[in-house]
Amino acid sequence: MRDDVKQALDIGPNPSVAERTIDITTTGRRSGLARRIEICFYRVDDEIYLSGVPGERRRDWLTNLVAEPSFAFHLKNGVVADLDATATEITDPAERRRVLAPIAAAFDERHDENSPWPRFEFDAWLERAPLARVDFVDD
Numbered sequence: 001m002r003d004d005v006k007q008a009l010d011i012g013p014n015p016s017v018a019e020r021t022i023d024i025t026t027t028g029r030r031s032g033l034a035r036r037i038e039i040c041f042y043r044v045d046d047e048i049y050l051s052g053v054p055g056e057r058r059r060d061w062l063t064n065l066v067a068e069p070s071f072a073f074h075l076k077n078g079v080v081a082d083l084d085a086t087a088t089e090i091t092d093p094a095e096r097r098r099v100l101a102p103i104a105a106a107f108d109e110r111h112d113e114n115s116p117w118p119r120f121e122f123d124a125w126l127e128r129a130p131l132a133r134v135d136f137v138d139d
Contacts, residue, residue: 001083001136008079011043023074024050029067036074037061044099047133050087051103054121054128062089062130073134084137093126100125 011019017040025036039061042049052059065071065087073083090096104122 004079005081008075018077025072026061026064027068029064042103044102050132052130054124059130086135087132090131096126
């Protein structure tokens with residue numbers, strides 16, 4: 001992996017939204033077509049994760065990754081790179097708690113009472129937030 005890519009992935013505990021914003025391209029579970037979306041990534045204990053705010057229904061990107069774990073991880077802010085990766089959904093409650101705790105702290109630190117984003121409701125995130133670990137495929 002290139003040094004600039006490693007540095008872009010080595011985000012600290014409170015990077016800007018721009019530093020953590022990427023695109024991913026998944027394979028549609030029914031259509032088989034490429035599906036590209038914008039999403040944020042997080043680094044917790046030297047691992048990379050994808051997550052988002054909890055919703056009433058499961059996110060399509062996560063359902064696609066469960067059906068076909070191989071995907072493209074696209075860095076686009078500062079460093080531009082397309083990385084082959086695989087995803088593993090995190091469903092174990094203890095692991096979800098371990099991973100989401102630092103994400104919650106950083107999320108709430110960035111968003112005060114005037115923010116359009118809601119406060120991080122930990123129980124809702126534990127129950128319903130999409131969460132997947134990213135493993136990069138070696139070149």
